[in-house]
Amino acid sequence: MSERPVNEMSFEEAMKELESVVDALERGDxxxxxxxxxxxxxxxxxxxxxxxxxxxxxxxAAITLGADGAPTGLKPVEGL
Incomplete structure (x- = not known):
């Protein structure tokens, strides 16, 4: 398992390590x-x-679409 702080991981990194953790726990060894x-x-x-x-x-969810279905811009999302 990684020693890297979880809050610095990308989604993909965290998911990969989570799968490793689950596998280790399921093996029971x-x-x-x-x-x-x-x-x-x-x-x-x-x-x-x-x-x-x-x-x-x-x-x-913040992406707005025009009549032609193409993105026309982003709405601000509170807190981001």
């Missing part, structure tokens, strides 16, 4: 203390992915 640490890291990674998805959804 990790000591109890390590399992707890993996679970805690997994919770942080899950939150990071959720936050990044929400931010992306807000950006997509």
């Amino acid at each position: 990790v000591a109890l203390d390590a399992s707890i640490a993996l679970y805690e890291r997994g919770a942080l990674l899950k939150k990071r992915c959720e936050d990044e998805l929400k931010r992306a959804e807000e950006k997509v």
